Structure formats: C-alpha cells, structure tokens
Amino acid sequence: MTASRTVNRGVKIVGLLALIALALAFPSLAPDPFILSVGVVIMSYAVLATSWNFVGGFTGYISLGHAAYSGLGGYATALLILDAGLNPWVAMLLGAVGVALLAVPIGIASLRVRGASFVIVSIALVLIMLLAFQSWGSVTGGSNGLRVPRPFGPEVLRPEQHERFFYLHLALLAIALFTWWAIDRSRFGIGLKAIREDEDKAEALGVPTFSYKLAVFVVSAFFTALGGGLYALWFGFLDPIFQFSILVGSYMVLMSLLGGIRSLFGPLLGAVIVGYALEFFKAQYGDTQFHLVALGLLLALVVLFMPDGIIPAVGQLVARFRPQAASIREQTQAELAAQRRGEASEPDRDDAMAVSGEEARR
C-alpha cells in the first residue's frame, strides 16, 4: 500500500510537471496569434472558474453572478488607471482589494441564510451592476464603453502582447490554484467542506459556519476581480453589457461543475473543454442561436447525470479497476458512509447520497 502511494505521488508530480511544461510551451506551439489569443481567453476562463470554485467548491453555494466581481475588477482597474493615474498593475491589485471589501457586506446579506437567498442575490448583483454601470455614464463611460490603456508601450506588438498576457494569466492561475490547494489542506478548508456536506451538522460540531462562508466568499471575489482586471488590461475595452452578463457567470459555473468542483484542477479542465467547445460550436453553428441551446443542454446534462464532474467520474471508473484500498483524499460524506457500510461491493453512490440527504433533512 505505501509503495503504491509513492507511485501515485510520483505519477502525480510527473503529471503536474508535464502540465506546467505544456502550459509554458503553449505560446511557442501556437501556430498563429489567433490561436494564442484563444489561449489567453481560455486561461482567463480558467482563472475565473478557479476563483469561482473557492466558494462553489468548498461550500457548495452556487453563485450565478460572479461576473459582477470580474466586471467590477475590470472597471476598477480601468478607472484607477484613468482617473487616479495609477500604475496598471497597482491599479489591478487595488481594484481587487476594493472589490473584496465590497464583497463583505454583500456576503453578510446573502450568507446569513441558506442557499436560495445566496443564489438570488448573486443574480440580482449582476443585474444591478449592469444597471448602475450602464446609467452612471459620467464615471463609467456608460454604454459608450471604456477603453483601458495598455500596460505595455506601442513597441510591444499585438502577438507579443498575447504572449505576455498568456503568461500573466498563467501566473495568476498558479497563485489561485496554490491558494485553493492550501485552503483545501487547512483546518479552515475542512470546516468549509463540512458546510458543503451538511451545514446543520457542521454548525452543531462548532464550525463557525457564517464567518467561514464569508471569508471564503471574499477570497473568491478577490481572485475573480483580479481575473477580471487582468482580462480588461489585455482586451482593452469594457462595455457593461458584456462585463455584467449572466452568461459569463454561468460559464464559470458550467466549467467548474463539468470539471468537478471538489477537485483542484476541475475548473481548469472545465475551462479548457468549455473554452474549446465554445470555439467549436461557433464554428459549427455560428449563424444560429444554437450556442445558447447547446450551453443550456450541456449544463442540464451535467447537473442531471454528472453533478460531481468529469474528474471524479473518471476517477470512479479507474477505481473499479483498482484494489479497494486506494487512498481517497477527497471523499463525500456519502462515499465515507458507503465505505463503512459495504466492504466488498461498491454501492450505488446516488442511493447513498439520497439516504444521507434524507438524514440531513430530518
């Protein structure tokens, strides 16, 4: 058993190194600047989805309105550069701090009660931001949009900009992933996951559920705002209807859910798949509204048949071909219960979950 663990760890490290090497090499592998720009977009998706997953993955609270934080991050960055004359990178960081501060009262309002109000507030927030930024034209540029000054001089040509921003997004992604990983292993993370599995029991066991939820929510808003700010610096143009769009927020959810919200790399995987699929759907069905239908169907299929995402699903499949004793770090309450109950046969997870759900309701 310990031997197989070491092998596991080795494979893990090799896989991680391969991933890093591949990501670093992507700009030189990309055949033209367009592919590189698609790469930047996908990296940006990955940053946003990973940031979303701080709150979605740890607490199980689904926010459909994270576009509000990325949009605010973008606007804060742009306005701090334009109106306060700050250095772009300082502006991005300060903007994200500002958004994180704003997330505190929003979190207090929406996290005191359970999920339903949280979802409603998350959607309302995007709509309210859209209204405000559209109408407050004297500051935000309103519907004329806002051009964001470039952080690099004119001598840096567009393809090179893409390359630099690809690496910048990669760096931000690495920081977000590392933070997620660190929280995952901490006491704080264990408390959060307890909330995800059963908030009542977590509370009974003395987990300060409200402050834990609030803290991770603010972290999530901070990273999302950084992602929005970085994207704004790359794209160079902000328009409220595209910044504060429900669709952008729902992409973050779809990506995380598809990849697997319990897994560190789930949102990244989801972002790569969905980002690619978006290009693919556009190329195939570009002339119709079919991309919305496709997005809707995909989301519904994931929710109905694969709510834990690809990584756990594939993991389970692999587990079937492996001895039972494999170490499982990420376990749901149901998996644990199932493990305790039946040693030999692997019980159906859905049933187990339903049972634990019933328990939770009582």
Place this chain on the structure above:
Amino acid sequence: MSGSLILQSVVLGVLLGGLYALLAAGLTLYFGVMRVVMIAHSAFLILAAYLAWYFTSQTGLDPLFSLIITVPLFFVAGVVMQRLLISRLRPATLTMMSVLLTFSIALVIEGMLGFIFSGTQRRIQLPYSGTSFEVFGANIAVVKLIAFVLAAASLLALYLIMKRTRFGQALRATIQHPEAARLVGVNTDRVAGYGFGLGLATAAVGGTALALDSTIYPSLHWHWIGPLMAIIVVGGLGSIPGAAIAAMVLGIGQALLQLPLGTTWAQTIFYVALFATLMLRPQGFFGGRLAQRF
C-alpha cells in the same frame, strides 16, 4: 411635479404591480412546494408571450384566446418538468442544483426562441392598443386594464384553489411540513407536481397579459427574473400573499420613483429592497418558518 402626474404614476404602478403579483405568486409557489428557485419562470413567461403573438399573427384572433391553449399546456409542462427533471435531483443539493437545472432550461428556451423566431423584437398589433379612457384625470389604457384584470382574476383563482379545495389543503400542507403531510396520507409527490403545474400556468397567463402591451424578444426574461426574485425574497420565500403584497408595493414604488430618478435608477428599488430585507429581516416580511432557513 403636478398632482395629476403622481396620480397617473400610481395608476400605472398598480396596473404593473398586478402583473408582478401574479408572476411572483407562481415563483414563490415552486419554492414553497419544492424548495426550488425556478429561474426559468420568466423564460416560460416570454415563451407564453411568443405563443400568444404567434397565435395572433397566424389566426388573426385576439391574443386572449391563446390562453385556451397555453394554460393547460403549461400546466402539463410544469407537472412533467417536476416529475421528470426536478425530482431526479438529490434532496441534499436540491436547492442549488435546481437553480442550475432551471437556469439551463431558461437558456434552452431563450436559444430556441431566437432560433425559431429570430432575435427581432415582436409586438402584437391590436386595433385598441392606443385606446384609453380617463378616470379622475388619469388615463387608463385599455390593454393595460385587460392585463391587470387577467392577473387579478388568476390571482383570485389561485387563492380560491389554495383555500377552498382539498388539493389546496394538501398543497398548503406540503408547503408547511412535507413529512407531516405524508404521514397524514397526502401524496406529496403528486401534489408537488400539480403545484409546479399551477406555478407554470401563472406564467402562461402572465405571458399573454405581457404580450398585449409590450414588445417581446428572446432575452427579455432576464429583465423580469431579477425583480421577481427580489419580490419573493422581500415577501418571504414560499409565502404567496407576501409575494403579492410585496409585488404591489414595489410596483407602485417603481412607478413613483421613475418620476424623480428616471427609468433606469427606478429599477434599482427591487434590489435595494432585496438587500435591505436580507440585512434587516432575512426571512422576508411575510415569510414563516420556512423562509428562515433559506
């Protein structure tokens, strides 16, 4: 600002509030019976409006006749949706996953509407669309009055079903305490299905009322879902009278605020009320035990 201007605004607010009340009642009903935040409610609203428009443009009949088709159709669709889709979700994650599921249904409806009818804005041509009459110096448009009467009548019918019928009793029992309802012999699954159908039927009525005096386009449902969700939180999740009262108050408030603030900022009243409610009284102003937990 003249008195007649304010009076006119109150009249417009009441007429709009009626429609909000009906739609919010449907939305809060789903939550009551199933703990489901039904994001697709307003997408079905727009779907019904499109069906009314299509009906009128094909047959030349008054859009009100389309109710004969859309109301039963939506009721069945609601039952089917609850039985086939919502009930498949795990109870433990029902609230969150149902949000996503209904969200994806909304996207599919929006996409299909755009696919079939294109993104062009549509409006039913009615011979009486510009007609109005005067009451105490305020103009009341005929189409708006019809929409209001339709909404008020449906709301009254909903109230009577809930209070006077056996099914209504079972429904209220299911909302208040599903386990206890099951114990006394209520088939809560079936009741939840019918409750869902009833909620969706309000969208059919609301959609037709909306189509009488408004332009419709596929993405219009986003414009409705925000205010409606704010209303059900303010009214207290799961409380139908609460939703109706909150809808009226906020509808009139919006119409009055439009005078000093303009249309855009007046819309924020819903969101301000939402945040204020969650800060001061998270269970809403009319919500019971149920709302405190969600």
Place this chain on the structure above:
Amino acid sequence: MIGHERREGRGHRVGGAWKRGSSAVVAGVAALTLAGCLSSGSAGGGGGDSDEDGPITIGISLPLTGDFSEPGKGVQRGYEAWAAYVNENGGLLGREVELKILDDQSNADRVASDYEKLINQDGVDLVFGPFSTRLVVPAAQVAQDYGFLFVEPAGAAEEIFTQGFDNLFYAAPAVAQDHYDYLADYIEQMPEAERPKTAAYAAMDDPFAQGTAYGLKDRLEEMGVETVVDEVYPPNTTDFSSIANKIADSDADILVGGTQYQDAVNLIVAVRQLGYQPRMAAFSTAPTNPEFPEAIGAQTEGIISPTGYTPEASWETNAEFVEFYTEMHGTPPNEDEANAWTTGQVVAAAVEAVECADASPECQQSLIDWLRENEVQTVVGPLSWDEAGRPQGAHLIQQYVDGEIKIVLPEEAAEADFIAEKPAW
C-alpha cells in the same frame, strides 16, 4: 472532441494515476489537442501572402445572431451584393473578390477574436467593419494593431472618433450628431413666434441613438427652445408608460426620440395612450423601417426621421446599385444595405487608386493615406473624411406625407412639402 480528450486521458491513467495527477494529464492533452484542432482549419491561409492572381479575400465579422442580428443581416446582404456586383464587372484590380464573413453573436469579445482570426489565420487581404457602434471600437483596435485599413458601415457615435484611431473611416454621410441638421436649420429659419417653445427628448442609452437626439437638442437649446423632458432609457426597456407620463404631463411642442426601432413604436403607443399630441415628432431610424407604418397604423402622418440613404437618390452609382440589389433580393435596399455597399465602394476606390490589395503594412498604409486625401463617389453621395474619420456630410430629413415616407428637407432634394404642424395621432 470532448470524448476524444477523455479517451486519451484514460489511456494515461492505466499507469496508475489518481485524481489530481490524472486531471493534470487530461488538461494537458486537452490543451495540446486544442492547439492542433483550432489551427486545422487554416490550410491555405497564413499572414500577408500576396497571391497576385488569386482572389482578394475580405474579412468581415457581423452580428448574425443576438441583439444586433437584424441590422447585421442587412449589412451582410449589402456586402454580398457588392461582392457579386464587383465580380460580375471584372473584379477588383482584375482579381475576384471573396468575402469571409464570421458571426460575432453581437458580442464584443467575439468581434475582436473574429478579426484576430481573419487577419492571422485566414490571411485576408482587407477587412470591412462590423455593425453597431458597440462592436466597432474593439474591432477597430485589432485592425489598428495589425495596421489594417478599417472602413466601417455603422459606427456613427462621436465616441468612436475620439479614440485616436488613425485607420478608421465611417462610410456614411454624417456622424450621429449631425443627423438632424437640416431639421434644425429649418426650425431656425421659422419666424420666432411659430417655432416650438418646448421640447421633450427620450433617447435609448446607446451611443448612436442618443447621439442623434442630443445633436438636435444642442441645436434647439441654442435657439432657445426649452427642454422640458430629457429621459434616457436602457436598451432593453419595454415599458414606456412612465416616460410617456412625463412627456404627456409636460405637453412639449416637439417630441424627439433617439430611437432604434421597437422602442419608437412602444413610445408612440404609450404617449398615445395618455392622449399627448405634439406639434412635431421626430424619431431616428425607426420610421424608415418598412414595418413601421404597419406597426403604428394610420397614425404615422407627419412623423419625421433623418436618413442617410434613399433608393431614389440621384447619385451617379445609385441607380445601378438599386437595380442590381432589387434584382438579387426582390426588394430595394435599405440604409444598412446601402452603408455596406458604400463601404465596399470606398475601399474599392482606394484599392484601384493605389493599385494594391494585400495585408502588408505598406499597402494598408497607402490605402489609409489615399482615403485621407481624396473624395469618393458613393451611393450615399460624395464622401470625404476629417483626420479622425468623420464623414463631412448631413442626413436628409424624411417625413410621412399622405401615408408614405418622403424626403422633405433640404428643399433642393425634397419630394414633398414639409408638414410643420403634425396632425393628431
């Protein structure tokens, strides 16, 4: 494709990878196949290849779906008609013209990535602009970064011309602010006593629609016409009753709508519901739409609208355009189609003059330089531009007279007399 990635990933996992490690591999494979698959479509493309005998390819991104799809499709028809016409008449520099049109889904992120793709992957020789002001700025940025000439058929708002683009030209007679110039001139020369005293403005929160209404507002305020209502509403507004309420309460002499289409219809119905009767009513864009009289019914009489194009105009190439287009589509062209055709004419004129049409910065720069200096004859009249790309013309003023929309101002182009006192609606 997704299935493909997963199959690949599974192959690696036989070695014993578990959860996180395996996900890294899956993501890695996905990233690799992404680069491969996306570029597979680019066979035959590639940078600025100056293929002397092959067709001249022109890249365009248009909103064929989403909010701007209706006018977007009009622009598409105009572009396609222009290309067909050019090819029937010997091509451009003796080469065929080939259009490559992508759908940007009315989305700013997409429009930028479309031009990125057209320029880098499809290796187009020239680009034409997209539709809608909101999409022009991000698109023009990409074109500017790659040194491309950017002639656009639909970005009339002032904000476009203040962004410092040196490659941009608007292929229409006038920017939004100047659309009502002839109407303002007319009101200015009216005897003081007959002029409207008060004005109500309602404009969509859209740079173009707002620009038209505020252009007239500035002129009227200069003349001393008092602004009694000034409302801006978001593009998705469907309920106009409260705006109508304010307008009706003010009883303004002239009603000006900075509108697109449906909002104008809704606004008119809403003010009629409240019994408001203005002496003049002007709306941008909407009244020129062929569906407008159907939507408003018999109440169109006297409604005013500026237009940049009319099929009846006597400019030298226009008759040919109308004939060719009508033969192709069965209906005469609208403003959107005409602006697209104009864009084609403008670029073609530059290409013929400097005798090059390839992606090289030298060629593109010489096209830009030529347009700065010269005037082009188009179906919307002779066009020339200032240093920021603003066209130096004005729009005609149309009005519904006896149930039909006719040019009424300026007098030298008028088809009917201007109705200064609007009949009741």
